[in-house]
Structures are given as structure tokens and as C-alpha cells.
Amino acid sequence: MTEKGVSVRDPLVIAGREFRSRLITGTGKYPSFEVMREAVVASECEMVTVAIRRIDLDAVGEAITDWLPEGVMLLPNTAGCQTAEEAVRVARLARAGGLPDWIKLEVIPDPRYLLPDGEETLRAAAQLVEEGFTVLPYVLPDPVLQRKLEQVGCATVMPLAAPIGSGRGLKLRHAIEIMVEQAQVPVIVDAGLGAPSHAAECMEMGADGVLVNTAIGMAGDPPAMARAFALAVEAGRMAYLAGIIEESKEARPSSPITGLVTQERA
Amino acid sequence: MKVIVNNRELELQPQATVETLLGELGLQPRYALVERNGEPVERSRYGQVELREGDRLVVARPVAGG
Numbered sequence: 001m002t003e004k005g006v007s008v009r010d011p012l013v014i015a016g017r018e019f020r021s022r023l024i025t026g027t028g029k030y031p032s033f034e035v036m037r038e039a040v041v042a043s044e045c046e047m048v049t050v051a052i053r054r055i056d057l058d059a060v061g062e063a064i065t066d067w068l069p070e071g072v073m074l075l076p077n078t079a080g081c082q083t084a085e086e087a088v089r090v091a092r093l094a095r096a097g098g099l100p101d102w103i104k105l106e107v108i109p110d111p112r113y114l115l116p117d118g119e120e121t122l123r124a125a126a127q128l129v130e131e132g133f134t135v136l137p138y139v140l141p142d143p144v145l146q147r148k149l150e151q152v153g154c155a156t157v158m159p160l161a162a163p164i165g166s167g168r169g170l171k172l173r174h175a176i177e178i179m180v181e182q183a184q185v186p187v188i189v190d191a192g193l194g195a196p197s198h199a200a201e202c203m204e205m206g207a208d209g210v211l212v213n214t215a216i217g218m219a220g221d222p223p224a225m226a227r228a229f230a231l232a233v234e235a236g237r238m239a240y241l242a243g244i245i246e247e248s249k250e251a252r253p254s255s256p257i258t259g260l261v262t263q264e265r266a
Numbered sequence: 267m268k269v270i271v272n273n274r275e276l277e278l279q280p281q282a283t284v285e286t287l288l289g290e291l292g293l294q295p296r297y298a299l300v301e302r303n304g305e306p307v308e309r310s311r312y313g314q315v316e317l318r319e320g321d322r323l324v325v326a327r328p329v330a331g332g
Contacts, residue, residue, distance in 0.1 A: 026332025036330065051331025052299065054272045054324060057291065064330055065297045079331050089301075093326060096306035097299030164332070191332075213332030 010241065012209050014186055015102075015134045015155040019046045022203065023233045024075070024188065025226065026213025029165075033067035035222050040069055043226035047073040049104055049211070051080070052090050075136070077104040082117075084124035091128055103128060104158070105137040114164040114191075118145045122152065129153035138190055141175035143182060150184045157183070158211065160191035161202065165214040167194025170201050180206040196225075196232030203236025204244060269321045284312040284323075291325065299326040 011018040026049045030036035040048055050064060068074070076094040078087040084107060091103040105128065107120040116138050122145065125135045134155045139145055141159035149157055159176050162168035170176070171192065180187050186208035193199055199210045212229050219225035267278050271287065278287060284307055288298050300307040301324040307315055317323075 027330040028332045030330065033330075049332055050328035052326050053329045054326050055291070055293065055298075057272055057274055060292055063294070063297065064328055074328060076328060077331055093299045093301050093306045093324070094328075096308050097326075098297060098309040099299070099328065211332075 010237065012186060014136070019209075021045045021230065021233070022209035022237055023199070023230055024049065024209060024211040025216060025229075026211065027064060027068075027217075028213050029217035030222060033062060033064060036064075036217070037067045037069060038223040039216055039226040040072060042223040043216070043230050045072070045226075045230070047075050049075045049077050049213070051077055052094055053080075073102075074099055075102055075104050076100070077138075078106050078124075079108070081107055082109045082120075083107065084120045084127065087120075087124040088127050088131075091124075091133055092131070095133070100134075101132060102134040102136065102155075105135050108138075116140060116160075118142060121145075122148055125149055125154050126152040136188070141172045141179055143175065143178045146179050146182070146187075154185060156186045156188050156208075158188045158190040161189050161198065162192025164191045166192050167215055168192055169194055169198035170205075173201075173205070176202075176207070177205060183208075196228045199229050200232040200236035200239075203233055204239050206240050209233070267317070267319050269317050269319070269323060271323045271325055278317060282317050284315045284317065287317065287323070288312065288325070293325070293327075297327055299328075300324070301326075 011020055012022045021044050023043055023045045024047045025043050025045045027036055076099050078090045081087040087107050095101045107117045108114050109117050121137050125137050128135050129152055136156045137149055137154055138158045146157045162171040188209040188211055189202040189207045190211040193212055194215050202210050216222050216225045267280050268275055284300050288295055295312050303322055
């Protein structure tokens with residue numbers, strides 16, 4: 001079994017599209033576009049998120065799209081939107097302007113913890129699916145909401161592990177476990193991961209993928225951290241497929257308990 | 267002809283299109299996202315959609331984000 005072989009035979013499939021990498025990265029918080037590009041290449045990810053913002057007429061500056069490697073799919077997000085209407089407006093603008101008709105749906109009214117509004121997210125998701133978008137909603141880990149989002153036709157559900165940018169890891173594990181267990185569409189753990197071990201934990205648990213931004217963009221060496229996350233995601237996925245042993249309260253010896261050199265009696 | 271772009275008043279020649287506006291702003295049409303009077307404009311129509319006096323436009327684009 002080769003390292004590459006596993007990922008090739010086990011693609012992440014979202015809305016019929018195959019991705020060899022189960023790591024999606026965000027493009028925010030890098031020290032420069034150049035470092036961002038190096039990190040995206042090092043991560044081997046095939047989809048990156050971007051935000052949509054008005055252009056500052058006094059400082060047009062460089063376009064991020066000029067810095068992204070060829071072949072990497074752009075996933076526009078609706079970050080900054082606080083209602084379903086705002087999110088639908090941003091998605092329509094992005095698609096009309098030539099971006100993919102995939103949208104990472106975020107409806108976040110709470111600035112302190114950046115927690116998503118499930119009700120507004122569901123309303124926007126239903127509208128956007130109706131309009132032909134492939135919708136990837138960012139949600140609190142809520143298995144009931146997951147069902148509803150699946151029913152309206154979302155392509156994934158993206159539960160947060162911990163608040164955005166917090167780096168705290170898989171704090172909401174138990175609820176996400178239930179989501180993984182009952183999933184009809186891929187579960188991509190999004191937000192709150194701080195270290196590659198957190199990503200590996202998500203994948204070992206059976207998540208279909210992870211989305212990472214801050215932990216890579218703000219690392220001391222973002223391209224190296226991007227590579228570390230890629231390896232962790234691959235290791236975690238491989239471990240999940242290989243079958244992780246059941247935990248035991250007591251020790252289970254790894255060496256034979258008979259035939260000891262010091263065993264004098266038969 | 268005056269139009270409002272991202273809350274700022276700009277003077278454009280008569281019959282200016284969305285494409286003309288983007289050119290004035292020094293933007294490539296690729297991934298310049300345009301909303302005119304609240305309605306998104308299809309990129310394939312940037313060269314055809316003529317602006318009118320008083321139009322309110324939003325010009326946006328993808329930026330770094332998670």
C-alpha cells in the first residue's frame with residue numbers, strides 16, 4: 001500500500017466531484033500572497049476558500065487570484081454575512097462574476113465567538129440549492145440541523161471543532177461523532193483546529209475532510225505547517241480505514257505470556 | 267454621467283459599460299464581481315451592459331479569507 005495509492009483510491013467526493021486531498025485550506029491570515037501560494041502548493045489541497053469584499057477604489061492592489069496555483073478550485077465564502085438574505089446576495093454576486101457555483105455558506109451574527117446561526121443558514125441553504133448552487137454550510141455540530149440541511153440538498157455539512165481561529169482542537173467531538181455516524185453527505189470539520197494532531201483526530205474519527213486556515217496561515221513557517229497538516233490528514237484517514245483498535249481499561253500484553261526464560265516450572 | 271461605485275460618485279463617459287468602468291478602475295474583468303442597482307451582472311455581459319446616470323454599483327472581488 002503506497003502513500004499515494006491510498007489517497008487515489010479513496011477520494012473525497014463532494015457533489016460528484018472528486019478530490020484527492022481531504023484537506024481544504026483557507027487563504028486568510030498569511031503574511032503575504034507569496035507565502036500563501038507556497039503553503040497551498042505544500043498542502044497539495046485542491047480547493048481553497050476565498051472571501052468576497054468590495055474593492056477599495058483608493059488601493060486596488062494585487063488580486064489574490066493571480067497568486068493561486070493553477071488547478072486549485074476557489075470556494076467563495078459568505079463570511080461577514082449576518083442574515084440569509086445577505087448570504088444569498090453574496091453567493092449570487094460571486095457566481096455571476098465567474099466564480100464557481102459552489103458556496104461555503106456562513107451566516108454569523110455573533111462577533112465574539114463567530115458562531116453560526118443555524119436557522120438563517122438553513123433558510124439560505126434552501127434558497128441557494130433551489131437556485132442551483134452547490135452549498136457547503138458552516139454549522140455548529142448539530143445532528144438535527146445536519147438532517148435538515150441534507151434534506152434541502154446541501155453537498156456537505158461543515159461543523160466547527162471550536163471557535164474560528166481559536167486553535168483549540170476538537171472540543172465538540174461528541175456531537176461531531178454523531179454527525180459522522182449518521183452522515184448522508186460528507187462531514188468536513190471546519191474551524192478551531194490548531195495543530196496537525198487535531199486534524200488527524202478528526203480524520204481518525206471518520207470525518208470526511210477538514211478545513212484549516214489560521215493554524216497554517218499564522219504558523220511560524222506556513223508552508224511547512226501546510227505540509228504537516230496534509231500528512232496528518234492522510235495519516236488520520238489511513239488509520240480510520242485501517243481500523244483502530246478498541247480501547248481497553250486494562251493492559252493487554254504485546255509479548256507472549258508463556259515460555260518465559262525465567263519460568264523454571266513446566 | 268455620474269454613477270455611484272462602492273458609495274463613491276464617479277464621472278463616466280455616456281454609454282459607458284460595466285467593462286468601461288472596470289477599465290477606468292484598472293481592474294481585469296476576470297473575477298471582478300459587479301452588482302448594479304442591487305442585481306448581480308453576469309460576467310459575459312460586462313461589455314454589453316450600459317450604465318445609466320445615477321446607477322449604484324458594487325464592485326467586489328475574491329480576497330484572502332477562510
